[in-house]
Amino acid sequence: MSEDAWSNLDKVDQKIIEILNNNARTPSKEIASELEKSGHDVSDRTIRKRIERLEKSGIIKGYKAVLTDVSGINKYQSVMMKLKPSKSLETVRDSIIEFVKKLNNYVLVANMEGEWNMQVIVQIESEKDNTSEKIVEKFSEELIDYRINEIDIREVNILNMSLLLL
Numbered sequence: 001m002s003e004d005a006w007s008n009l010d011k012v013d014q015k016i017i018e019i020l021n022n023n024a025r026t027p028s029k030e031i032a033s034e035l036e037k038s039g040h041d042v043s044d045r046t047i048r049k050r051i052e053r054l055e056k057s058g059i060i061k062g063y064k065a066v067l068t069d070v071s072g073i074n075k076y077q078s079v080m081m082k083l084k085p086s087k088s089l090e091t092v093r094d095s096i097i098e099f100v101k102k103l104n105n106y107v108l109v110a111n112m113e114g115e116w117n118m119q120v121i122v123q124i125e126s127e128k129d130n131t132s133e134k135i136v137e138k139f140s141e142e143l144i145d146y147r148i149n150e151i152d153i154r155e156v157n158i159l160n161m162s163l164l165l166l
Contacts, residue, residue: 075124
């Protein structure tokens with residue numbers, strides 16, 4: 001979520017999102033109780049309505065299961081890409097984003113400013129997984145340079161991901 005969208009939410013909505021981000025299964029009564037401790041008197045019915053509004057507006061896009069190491073998959077790779085300067089740089093970026101979004105193991109795809117133009121983070125599903133190499137191979141004609149590194153991003157959630165990338 002962009003910082004603008006976040007700052008446009010009132011404190012109650014921000015707190016609801018924070019609570020749901022920690023545990024998406026938190027009952028509305030418990031959220032109301034937590035908000036009451038923060039000085040906000042909001043009923044559980046109002047909480048449900050606010051969550052519904054946040055979902056309909058696209059601020060809350062969905063909920064997912066966060067698995068422990070039971071799945072056996074706890075390896076990630078970061079692909080940093082430096083793109084060739086061209087008039088169609090935005091088109092190239094859009095193509096990379098669309099390609100990566102079709103992968104079932106992508107975690108993040110981000111445009112960047114500075115030395116590197118883009119970063120993609122993928123979860124490694126097996127020892128033979130070569131998703132990072134597939135991305136580089138697909139767009140090799142558009143790249144000046146790239147780096148593939150294994151990274152450790154356990155215990156990172158959506159809200160603090162932006163802090164991680166700063």
